[in-house]
Amino acid sequence: MKFGVVVFPGSNCDHDAFYAIGNVLKKPVEFIWHQSEDLANCDAIILPGGFSYGDYLRTGAIARFSSVMKSVEKFANSGGLVLGICNGFQILCEAGLLPGAMMRNSGLRFVCRHVHIRVEQTDTPFTNAAEKGQILKIPIAHSDGNYTCDEATLAGLEKKHQVIFRYTTPDGSNDSAGNPNGAINNIAGICNRERNVAGLMPHPERAVEPALGSADGLVIFRSLVEALVGAAKATA
Amino acid sequence: MATTATEIKVTPEIAAEHGLSAEEYARVKQILGREPNITELGIFSVMWSEHCSYKSSKVHLKRLPTRGKLVVQGPGENAGVVDIGDGLVAAFKIESHNHPSYVEPFQGATTGVGGILRDIFTMGARPIAVLDSLRFGPITSDGDVDARFSDSPLATRHSPLSSNRRILDGVIRGIGSYGNCFGVPTVGGEVAFEPCYSQNPLINALALGIARKEDLFFAKAKGTGNPIIYVGAKTGRDGIHGASLLASAEFTEESQQKRPNVQVGDPFMEKLLLEACLEAMQTGAVVAIQDMGAAGLTCSSMEMASRGGTGIEIDLAKVPQRETGMTPYEIMLSESQERMLLVAEKGREHEVLAVFKKWGLDAVVVGQVTEDGLARVKNNGAVAAEIPAHPLAEEGPVYHRPLAAPAPRIESEKDWFAFAAEGTNLTQNFLKLLASPAIASKRWITEQYDTSVRTNTLAGPGASDAAVVRIKDPRTNGVKRALALSTDGNGRWCQLNPRVGAMHSVAESARNVAASGARPIAATNCLNFGSPEKPEVMWQFSEVIDGIAEACTALGMPITGGNVSFYNETLGHSIYPTPVIGVLGVLDDVSRVLKIAFRNEGDVILLLDGLAVGATLGSPAPTTEFAREFSSSEYSKTIGAIVAGSPPAIDLASEKRLIDCLVALASQGAVQSAHDISDGGLAVTLTESCFASGSFGANASLESNTPSEHALFNERGARAVVSVAPTKLAAVLAIARQYNVAAHEIGQVTRNDAFRIERKGRTVIESSVKTLSDAWANSLERSISLANR
Secondary structure: EEEEEEEEEOOOOOHHHHHHHHHHHOOOOEEEOOOOOOOOOOOOOOEEEEEEHHOOOOOOOOOOOOOHHHHHHHHHOOOOEEEEEEEEHHHHHHHHHOOEEEEEEOOOOEEEEHHHHEEOOOOOOOOOOOOOEEEEEEEEEEEEOOEEEOHHHHHHHHHHHEEEEEEEEEOOOOHHHHHOOOHHHHHHEEOOOOOOOEEEEOOOHOEHHHHHHOOOOOOHHHHHHHHHHHHHHHOO | OOOOOOOOOOOOHHHHHHOOOOHHHHHHHHHHHHOOOOHHHHHHHOOOOOHHOOOOOOOHHHOOOOOOOOEEOOEEEEEEEEEEEEEEEEEEEEEEEEHHHOHHHHHHHHHHHHHHHHHHHHHEEEEEEEEEEEEEEOOOOOOOOHHHHHOOOOOOOOOOHHHHHHHHHHHHHHHHHHOOOOOEEEEEEEEEEOHOOOOOOOOEEEEEEEEHHHHHOOOOOOOOOOEEEEEEEEOOOOOOOHHHHHHHOOOOOHHHHHHHHHOOHHHHHHHHHHHHHHHHHOOOEEEEEOOOOOHHHHHHHHHHHHHHEEEEEHHHHHHHHHOOOOOHHHHHHHHOOEEEEEEEEOEEEEHHHHHHHOOOOEEEEEEEEOOOOOEEEEEEEEEEEEEEEEHHHHOOOOOOOOOOOOOOOOOOHHOOOOOOOOOOOOOHHHHHHHHHHOOOOHHHHOOOOOOOOOOOEEEOOOOOEEEEEEEOOOOOEEEEEEEEEEOOHHHHHHHHHHHHHHHOOOOOOOHHHHOOOEEEEEEEEEEEEOOOOOOHHHHHHHHHHHHEEEEEEHEEEEEEEEEEOOHHHHEEEOOOOEEEHHHHHHHOHHHOOOOOOOOOOOOEEEEEEEOOOOOOOOOOEEEEEEEHHOOOOOOOOHHHOOOOOOOOOOOOOHHHHHHHHHHHHHOOOOOOOOEOOOOHHHHHHHHHHHHHHHHOOEEEEEEOOOHHHHHOOOOOOOOOEEEEEEHHOOOOOOOHOOOEEEEEEEEEEEEEEEEEEOOOOOOEEEEEEEHHHHHHHHHHHHHHHOOOO
C-alpha cells in the first residue's frame, strides 16, 4: 500500500497530507511532482490543498492541464482512488473528474474555522470506516468553496448518493446554519458515480490529532487504508 | 524627479530632492573622491535613507541588551536567531510596513508580510508562523475623547470613520491574501484603535521560522570569483524609492500620489521562491544569500559585499526585466518583490540554477565576487556606478539628534476619571466596554487568515494569551517542543510616559507568553515613531529604548533584532510613540499548553498577583493617585471619554515573579486555565475565560479598598487569573508561595449561563454570559459592515 501526494507549484497542504499519512497513520507515502507522468505505483492519490498556480485565472483551472493530471485521469478511469482536498477538489471539478464548479464564498471573504460535516454515505472508500450520520469537526480554509452545479446534475448527485459530506451544526440539526460558504444543498464533499474519486472542501489532514483541536479527519484516511487493504485481499 | 536619462548632471539640488542633506552630499563626494553620477546618487540616497541606515536611531539602539547564551544571531542579519534545543534554531523578526499600507492598504499589507517572510527564509529557516500587530484610526465614535483635550497630542483628530474602516478592510484582506496563499498560518497579533493612527496606520508583521542549526545561512559575499545569481521575479519600475521617499518622509496632503512608490506582491511567486531557495541551499553550493527588500538590488548587493569584506561586480544587462528601456538608476532602485540575490560556489552554479529551473523561476548569473572592495555596476559593459562597498554600507551618516522632553501637561484632579458612587451597578458600562473595538472579539479579522495550515497550531488567535505552535523537525517531521509568541504595545501609555509605557509593553508580552505555559527567552521590537527631526520625538525614542532595555534585562530576554520606523506623521502630527514588542518562548512539553478557557464547573478562580504580599507600588496611593493611573485605561477612554494621567506604575521584579510562577504552574500541570490581566482589567479577563469555554459562567467576589470601577477595570500589570481544580488548590497555593506571588481566591467557575461579580456584598456586574458574549463577539463585524453600505 502506498499513498502519493501530488505537488503542484503553489500547493501548500502537501506537507500536511504527507505528515497525516506518514507520521500519524504511519503508512507509506511519497510526493509526486506535477511534471511527472509516473504515479510511482501509488495505490491512492491525494490532490492537496493550496493555491496551485496562484489560483490565477480560476482555482484549479491551470493545474488540470499539468502533466501529472493526465496520469491521474487515467488512474481514476481505471478505478484508482483519488481524493481531492480543498484546492484538490477544485482541480478535480476543473478536470471533469467530478461534476460541478466552485464559486466565491457567499460572504465574499476567505474563511478559516472549524466546521461540522455529516457523513452522508459510508459505502465509499473515503467513508467506509465512519458511521452513517457521524458528525466530524474539521477546519475549512478557503475563498472559493461555494459548490454549485446545474439542477439536473444536483438531482443526479442526490439520487445516486454521491453527496458524501454535508455541512451542518455541531448537533446535526440545522444544515444551512452550518454552511460556511453558501454551497448548494450544503454540500461539503462529493464522489463520482463510480465512487473511486472524491473531493471535499474541509481539510481532514488538519484534524488528525486532538492537540490540533480535532482528530475527526483521521476516519477519512483510515477508510482509504481499509479500502486498500480490502482490495489487496480481494486480489490475493 | 527625472530618472530617464543617465547623463543627468548631479547638482546639490538633485541631491536634496533625493533626501540627502548638504553634509551627506559632501560625504558622498568625499567617499567617491569625485561627483557621483545619477545612479550613484540614487544608490547613496537609498542606502543612507533613515529606513535603511538607521542613522537617527543607531546611537540609541546600542543601549539594548542583545546578548544571551541562547542567542545564535543578534541584530544585524536578516533576522535574529535563538537556540531552541535539539539542534534546532528559531529565526524571528518583526518589521513595519506603515506608509505603504496607508497609501494602498491591500498591497502595502501584502508586501509587508512578503518582506518579513523573505527575511526568515533567507536565513535558511522555513517560516512556520506569522503574527500581525495593527493600529488603525477609530472605526466607531465611541472612543473619541472629551473636547477638553483638544490642545494636547491626545486630542481626537481623525479621518472619517469610513476611511479608517476602508484601510482596516484592505489591510486585513492583504495580510490574509499573502499568508494564506504562501501557506504560513497567521496565528496571532493584536489590533488597536487610536485617533493618531487615522492617517498613519501601523502594520507590523512578525514572522517565525525553524531550521537545523547547521543549515543556517548568512548574507556575506565570500570567495573571489564566485558567481552572483539573481533569482525570482523580474525587475520592473514598481516601488522605486519606496524606502527613501515613502518610508523616510512624513505624510502631506499629496501623499496619496505616492501610490506608484508602493510595491505589488505576488504570494505565489514567493511560495515558489521559498521552496526553491530551501532546496538550493540543500545542494551545498550556496555561499550566501540576501533578499531584495527595501532598496532592492542596491541594498542586497552592497550589504552582501560589505558584510563579506569583499567587492562585487554585477552587469545590469543580465538582470531579468519585465519592462523595456529601464535605466541603471531604475534597475538598481526598483523594489519589485519576490527577488533574491545569492552567491554560489564557483563551478557549482549549475546545481543551483537547476533547482530554480525546476521551480520555473528566473535564475541568472549577473556578476561575481571581487576582491577590490568596490561595488561595480555595469550596464552592457559600461560602468554605471562604482562605489566602495564598505564605506557606503557602514560609514553612512550617524546622528546624535537633539532630544527635548515636551512640556508636561498640567493636570489636576478634575482632568481625571471620576469614579462612580460605590454600589452603582456597572453592567451597562461593562457591556459597552466589551463592545468597544479595542476589547471586542477579533474573530471577524482572524477568520480571514489561515490559522491552521502546516498543522502546528496548538493555540491560534484568542485561544491562549500567546500563539502557540509546535515544532516539527525539518528533516524527520518528528514533533519536538512548542514555541509561543506574543506581540504587544500600548501607544497611549507610551504617549503619557514613554519609558514606563515601553516597560509595560515588554512585560505584557512576556507575561502573555508565560500565561501560555512557555518560558520567555528572547524578544524582537518594532519601534514606530514620528519624525526624528523633532526633539520631542527623539526624546520619546530615547526614553522608550531605556524602558525596553531595563525591562528586557530584568526579565532576562535579549533583543535579537527588529526595525525602526520613523516619520509616522501626517500634516505635522506625530503618532503616539508605539514600540511593539514580540516575545518568543519555549514550551518543552507540548501537552502543557495553557489556554484561557475555563474547563470545569466548580474550579476555583484565583487571582495571582506578582506584587509581593503586603507591598504597594510607589508611595501609599491616595484615591487621587488611583484616579490618575486609571485615566489612562480602556475603561476611562470608552466610558469616561478621558485619556490622561499616567500608565500604571510598574514593578519589574513583580512581573518576573509572576512569569516564573506561571511557567512553573504550567510545567507541573497544576492549573486548568490561565489568562493575564491587561486591557479592560480583571472583569474583561474573567468574561473572556467564560466566552472561550463556550459553556461556563463565573461567580466572583472582589475585596479591595479601591473604588469598584478601579477594582474591576484597572490595568495594573503583574497579574493573571488561573482556574484550579479543588483537589489541586493546595498545591497551587504552595507553588505561588514558593514564588512569592499572592494568590487570592476570588470565585468559582459555574455551569449555568450567569456571570456575576460582587463587591463587599453588593452585586456590581450581573448578566447572562450570552448577553455579554453577544456584545463582545459581533461588535467588530457590525462596525465594519456599516462601512460596506
